[in-house]
Amino acid sequence: MRKNWWKILIAVFLILLIIYLVLPRQDVNIVTQMTKEETEGLKRILNRYERYNLVEFNIINISFNNHYNRIEEFINADTEVDIARGDIKMPQWFKENVVNNCTVDQAVDCLVLIYNPEIIDSPPETIAEFRTLAQKKTIDKSGNQSGAPDFNSKQIEQYGAYVPMSSGWWMSPFFGAADDDFLAPSFNREDFISTAEKFKKMHQNGVIPLVAQDEFYQWMMNKFTAGKVGMIINGPWSIPKLREADINFEIALLPQGEDGRFSPMGGQQWIMLSDEPEVKNVMDYLSSSEVANLFYKYNGTLMPNESFLNKLEENENNIVAKQLSQAVKINNKTDYDLYKFFSDDFPKYLEENLTKEELVKGWEEKLQNK
């Protein structure tokens, strides 16, 4: 009888398992502009949901660039997209696609200093220290330090730091640290020029190269993971890739200037594009504390949950959380202004095609142009 009891139990279990495996599952299609490494973390989180729900997720990755356009393309091509991940700066024209105005903040991010402890012994506390370290640790193939008479800027073996000077997002920590009003029309011109000049000098000294707008991110990550760059500025979304690259790295607060530390605040959100009840359930799941913890665990990203962030900052002394508490929200226009200015005017300035006055003027016009 005992033996039979066990057999029955096993049989029931097998039947349930077969039913579980065979039962049709609802497809939920998710479009995301995560990096490949971030997507792996997302897959693990969604697998947990699939385990207990009759759902099968299909994930389509698109590039960050023009991601709202791509999502719209899917929608216009009658391709089913149930959930999309987009920047929190959702364009107005896209909002009509959002079902029931249902969005869930997936991540808030800012910029932090990421450094290689094998090159940089301790992270710079100030912008000045950052510049000094950047210069000191820039070494050519012959081993000459930047600033040395024999230093060959065309044959750099290792950069002390890299900052995408064609990206306003990445340059904002330096300008903002010097003047926290630099995004406002009342920005301090002298501070602005001073910061710009310093970068120009570093560029001219070969300390920081100018990389094209559409290449800088790849270049930066490739160089850093290859151990050729001592310090970069980047967000927590890059942590999975750094982990995968198995490189030794540490995170620190951004160096501070006279006006403290400045980091732009960005973020990503889940956007519900389908009114299926199951999709709503998934959205609820994605907004849960459990998922918040998992995203932090797998991807290092932070969901905008106050208690979660407080816990990170107080109990774990999390750098990103700390930096986030000081981050500044950037709206769409400011974001575009930053992009436009630093992708267009600033490179010209670095290449001596714009004077500093013209540079400042250009920035001023941008800020005043609402």
Add this chain to the structure above:
Amino acid sequence: MSFLIVLFSVYQRFNYEMEIKADLYKSLSSLFFDNLKEEINLKMRKKEPKKLANFPKQIENKLTQVGSMSYYSKIKNKVLFVYTLENEQAVLYKLYLPPLIQNVADKVQLNADYGVFSTLYEPIVNFNLEEKGITFYQRDEIVRGGLNYYFVAPNNNPYSIYPFYLIIDLNLNLLNLVLINLIRIFIFVLITAIITYYIANRFSQKVSDKITQLSETAYLKGQRAVKGLESDAELPATDIKEIDKITTTLRYLFRSNYDYAKELEENHQQIKNTNEALWNVLILTEKLVGNNISPSVFQEQIKNKVSGLEVNTVKPLKNLVHDIIRINQEKQEYLEQNQELIYKTLDLLGEMSEYRDDVTGAHINRVSEIAAILGQGFLNDEEELIKLKNASKLHDLGKIAIPDDILIKPGKLTDKEYEEMKKHARFGYNILSRIEDPLFDLAAQIALTHHEKWDGSGYPLGLSGLDIPLESRIVAICDVFDALKSSRPYKEPYSFDRAFKIIGNDAGTHFDPEIVEILMQNKDKIIEIY
């Protein structure tokens, strides 16, 4: 089992090839997209864009969205449309992609079957995904379409103008793979089988030879070991652990057997020696009992026979010998006593036989003495002489059955009385023959025939010559001689000379002449008796 091996092999091979190719195409695709971007950028630089008065309304706001980098692009009918601002001028680039893509593919030497697709999986170059069995939502790195597998590489650059998908046929048709692997496995199995068969055959032959050698050696040595003939128990090794363990046991058994056989042999020898010694003791005891050897000789010979035996055997044997000697001694004494008693009884019987006719016991003794002297001339055996001496004492025992009036009649007997008297010989025989004993047999014989005469004129049987027993012939002379020398109621004892003369005169008639001769030769001894 073979099926599982095939499955496993296919799986292994499949995974291996997939990994190799995936790694290769990962690098290749990265190169491909970099080159494609260059190609597109180059084309855009070379090409004169179409200047627009304004961007189309639906596009205008899209150039300023986050991450747009002031571009808006889309693909339609294999043409890439790029809207952008150049020097604040709205422009449109139209780039026909297939030749650009082809150039890039040639540049990077992409030889595999490939396709480039838009975000919507619309084919820009080469194969149709639907035909390949790939669906829209299959965006994993490796996707399966039917029995084929494809590598899917999106352009990972987050700031690329337009994201493409490069899909490369991994050329990993499952069926082909299974077939190829089956063939490979088959060839491998065949070669392995041949080699294995060859090796196994050789090995098996070698093992068989070793086992045969072991078996034969073990048989021969075993046989010899059991018989205790072979102490060398070394057996050849077979290099097979289990059999060599048995061999070790066999070696031990053989050695043990040999030792046991040797011990057994020694024991047998010991037993043989002991048996022999015991047998000799028995023989010697028989001799001792039969008085063929003296106790001292017996003891001496026993000593020789038991030397070399084990102490445990010798000691009881010696004790036995002592007991035998003692018992023999006692027996001898007993026999002697017995013999003496018998002889005394015979004396008594002899005296009894002469008692009534007034003849003294001295007659019996003298007859006995003379018979002994005469007997020495014929009998060498001391025992025979003693027997003669004692048996002769009863020659007239039969007289006890003769009535007094005849026996002790002082005068001459009538014929009738004489005939009665003559019966004493038979009477004596009748009495003495009832005792089954050699002495009494002789006495009975003497009693019966001591009156027989050499010439056959005696009584009761009328025997003559050598038919008359020697002892009777002797006793006859002794009886007559002593009678001649004895006093009778009817006569006085004759002198020795006369007695010898009378006896001599009757030699050849009454008496055996040879015995008479002996008598005459021993006159002095005989005279001494008297």
